[in-house]
Every structure is written in structure tokens, then in C-alpha cells.
Amino acid sequence: MPVTTERHGDVLVVIADNPPVNALSAPVRKGLTAAIEEAAGDGSVRAVVIACAGRTFFAGADITEFGKPPIEPMLPEVVDRIEASDKPVVAAIHGTALGGGCEVAIASHYRIAVPSAKLGTPEVKLGLLPGAGGTQRLPRLAGVAVALEMVAKGDPISAAKAKQAGIVDRLAGEDSLLADAIAFAREVADVRPIPRASERPLSPDPEAIAAFEKTNARRFRGFEAPAANIACVVKATETPYAEGVEFERQQFMKLMFGVQSAAQRHIFFAERKASKIDGIADDVKLRPIDRVGIIGAGTMGGGIAMNFLSAGVPVTIVEMQQDALDRGTATIRKNYDATAAKGRMKPEQVDQAMGLLTPTLDLNALADVDLVIEAVYEEMSVKQDIFARLDAICKPGAILASNTSYLDVNVIAQATKRPEDVLGLHFFSPANVMKLLEIVRGDATADDVLATAMALAKKIRKVAVIAGVCHGFIGNRMLEPRQVEALKLLLEGATPEQVDRVHVEFGMPMGPFQMADLAGVDIGWHRDPNRIENLRDALAAEGRWGQKKQAGFYDYDAKRTPSNSPRVAEIIEDFRKKTNTPQHEVTDQEIIERTLYTLVNEGAKILAEGKAQRASDIDVVWIYGYGWPVYRGGPMFWADTEGLKKIVEGLERHGFEVSPLLREKAEQGGRFSA
């Protein structure tokens, strides 16, 4: 039984126990309703406490039930039944009271929480809204400004902040929640009228709403759910509770059956599935990682080091030259100081992190580390040399990783006598910010090495995906056809602005040319001004290396504001003549087909070759590594919604070789996502 009741004198304590996160599944909803009825029918019960066993209060509705036929009783009814109780109900909160869990709490008459608890309504992150009266009760309890923050952004708040906002009535002792909740229930057992959030008055606050919308317009770009959440809060300020709830229901249903919520729910589960490694036993013993070594104190090495330092893991960072080492160390400190200046870190935490860093010029200092991550120049011979030396220096059992973005991890591993300890750990730049980590599984990589890397990713708060060895692994391999086509489109008649606009309107944070300018047009350039093989070379040869030179595919002013470049138009024209490329009118749809359908096509090839474990892993890579809009669910999910047949037709129209897997799925009416 996921819900049981026990008597503590005149207080009925209702305990839900539905591991792992006490989701409000059908049996839990049924049990809660029955418990409230039990209290109502028992004259000796004066008050009720609702609490949860395990690690958390209810973490929300059961997301696995979404999109399936509804099972009675529905959450809004359950929550209303709790609020209607004529015996005071106290919610005793620990862990995270999220979504429907927060709604159970605010429909209860009183709330007591341990200081470490968090409360939130993250539905918006699933493309939804708190659909069990949450958008109507929350502003009545906490005011419009706090409610908007909570429902439209979805970030949880601490128990202390919730108390300040009037959501939580009292803080309990960290270890005495139940006893404190029972005592609280006795205190309020006879208080009448019983305080009900739905009955509290609420005044319109148009200024708060307008200010909130203005501040967050950029953040909400493209998403449907934030606007629906805001509309519900506005409604709460304008109409009686019952009407507001009716409106909330309609909005909830619209979102629930829309593509965006399906995409966002897909990503929620995809992210969790990504951590499961095919063919590895659950109980594989992990290697301890107490000290990490990093080779290279450049942008990548320094960023990677910060992940570990922030997680409290000591790092030895190795460089070849003292000045490079000093520069790298100074950059790490500068980045931490900047975080502290924004109030996201305390100065003593900066010192703590820096205190864990040992800079050195001596590779032998890595003799005792448990994991080495090499982050040097992308050149196979350099990497092989380093790995051969590491093989001689490092202790047995140390994990040896390369941060290569393209090179063959198997060849790197062959430079050692312990290929089973070698793998790729491909971080994305800036490595201290980007959430994605590709864990590259070499042919010989041992199971425990992979499992250790996956666990470590979680520790440093990365979302990790297993990738097989191939040129560019998952993300960069799929990026390549997009980049190639984007350049060709310029010669055929498109402009950088048009191509970038199409990508931004699609929901990407920037288009391919804005990205090239940011990363550096000179990346991967052979540095020979006489060898101009593509448009990128032509720009690089003229010193148009991107933002850093205030000139790339765009011109930039001193504040890095871009403008269209007449010079780039000339370079394109010259190159077009030189290559005899015929021009035509390029439509936005053609840009989508040639840059995004091709990306999906490459994803299908990766999947067919087993270089990604599952289609949803590819989606995770693009959401967390390249800013693919989460409301489109990643490229493979998007392909399903776009229609695989349409994608195959588009690819064929432009003469691309279609992946047999993609074709097969299109012909059979199949999908990539489950």
C-alpha cells in the first residue's frame, strides 16, 4: 500500500511511500483520498498530517501517466478534497515538494518544512503548468510576483524563502519533522475558520505582471508554457477562484496534448536514460576518483579543471611553459571571481576551490592521480606521445582520458599498454558552463572505467552520453553536414543573415555563421593564405577570424554588435565566380532541409552504426551541447514530429544519400522516439 495511516492520539498521520520520488501515481491519489475520508468519518480525529517516507515529499504528478487514459481519482479532485477537509490538514515537507506535490502542500491548510526542503512548480520545464489549482492557489498565498517566478520559470525555492513568501508557515527541526508536524496539527486543531488558500482574496497587479514579462521575454522565446502559466496567474487576479481553475484546466489540457510538452517530457526521460550504459552490469564496482590530473591549462583544460575544483576534487594541472601555466591559473581564478561578483559563489568558496588546484610543469606529478584528462592541441602524434608517457608515469588502475573532439580514441589507446583504462571525455566549450559530456567508449575500454566516468559526470553536474569512436563522435559529426551545407548555400544565393535567421527562428541560440564567428573562423584552418578551398578559408586568409578580430562572417563594433558585412558579400561573390556556382533563390524551407534534415540523416547513420546507444541520447547531445530548443525535443524527436517521410523526400530532392535506417523507418511509418 503506497499510502498508510497511523494514529498519534487525536492526529491522523497519513504516510505516502512510493519510491523513488513519491510521484502522485493513481494508487497514491486513491490512498490520499481514502485517508481524508477516514479522518472525516472518525470523530476522534481532530487534525491530519500528510507526510512522505523516503527521500522526499511528493515530487509531482506521475509523469509516466501523462498522455495515457486518465485514471480516477484525478489530482485536482484529490487536492480539492484535501482542502475541503473540515479537519485541519498539515503538510509535513522534506526533500522536494514539486509540481503536484507542491499543490498538495498548498491545498493543505498549513505547511511545515525542514530547513533543507525545497518547494517548486517545475511543470513549465515539462511544457506544462501546475494543473491542480496551483496557478490559482499560489498567487493567493504568496502574491503575484513570487507566484509568477515560481510557475513561469519553474525553479524551486528554499524552505526559508517559502516561509518568507507565506507559503510555508513554520520550519521544523531537520530531524524532527513528524513530531513537529504532529505538535503543530494539535495546536491548530481547533482554529476556525480553517485557512484555505482558494478562499484568500487576491488583487490585480498589472505592474508586477508587465515587469515580469518584460524581464523574461528573451528567456521565454519560443516556449508556449511560460505564457500559459502567466495567463493563469493573471486570471487568478481577475476572476473568482472557480473560474480561474476552469481556465487553468483548459490551458493545462492544451499544453498536455501539444508537441512542446511531449518534447520536453521526452527530454526529461531521455536525460535520465542517457546515464544507463548498455551491456554493463548495474553492480559494476567503480574506481575511486579522489584526485584528477589535467594536461593543458588552456581554455579547455582550465574549464575542465573548474568542474572538479567546484565539486571539491583536487586537481593537478600540467603545462609545458611557466607563462602558459600562470595564464591558465589566473584565468581560472578570474572566472571564479566573476562568479562570486555575480553573487553565485561566496569569496571563501573561491579560495576553497583554488586551494584544491596544484599547477605544475612536471608530468611526473601525475603519478598518483586517479584520472588524467589530456586537453592539448588536436594532433594525433602529440596525443600519442602524451599517452605513452602517461602509461609510464601513472599508477596502475588510473583512468586515462582524452578530451579530443574528433580523433580516434582507439589509436590514442594503442599508445599505451593499458587500452582498457583509456577513453574519451569530450567536454564542450566553455567546459565549466556547458552541461554536456560525451563519454567516448573505445574498443577496449573496460566496463568499470565507463561506469566510473558516468558516475563522475553526475558528481560534476554534467549530463553525459556514451558515444562510439567515429570522426566527431555524436555532436560534431552531425554538425559537419550542417556547416558544409550552410557554406554552399551562401554560394548559391543565401546570405549569412538569412541562414542564421532561419536557425534562430527555429529556436537555436544562434545560427551557423554567428557560431563560427564566436568560436573563431580560423579554427581548423591550415594557415596557408594561398590554399583557399572553401569560403571559410577565404575569410580566414583575410584575417576575418570572427568576433575576436571584429570581423568574420559579420562586421563587429567595439562592443561586439554585429552588422552585415559588404566585404563578406564581395568575398562570397568572388568565390562564387571562381567556383562557377549557379545561383538560385534560396527559400527558408530549403535552408531547413539542407542544414537540419542532413543533421538528422547523419544522426540516423550514427544510430545505425551503433555509435549512439539510442536516438534519445542524440537528442540529449543536441539539447545540452548545441542549444537545440528543448521544446523541439532534440533532432531525432523533431524528425518524428516533422514526419520522416517528409525528411526523406527533402533529402532526396537535394540529392543527399539517405540513411537506410531513416528510409526504412519512413517507409514503415516508424519513429525514432519511443
Ligand code: 3H9
Ligand atoms: C505535475 O506535477 C503536474 C501537476 O501540476 C498537474 C496534474 C494535473 N513522475 O531525477 P532522478 C523518476 S508534473 C514519474 O534521477 P534525483 C525518474 O524518471 C510533475 N517518475 O532523481 C527516475 O527514474 P529512473 C512536476 C519520476 O534525486 C527516478 O524517478 N514534477 C518523476 O536526481 C529518479 O529521478 C517534476 O517535474 C515523476 N514526477 O532528482 C519533478 N520524477 O530511476 C521531476 C522523477 O527509472 N523530478 N521520476 O531513471 C525531478 O525533478 C527529480 O526527479 C527530483 C529527484 C528532483 C525529484
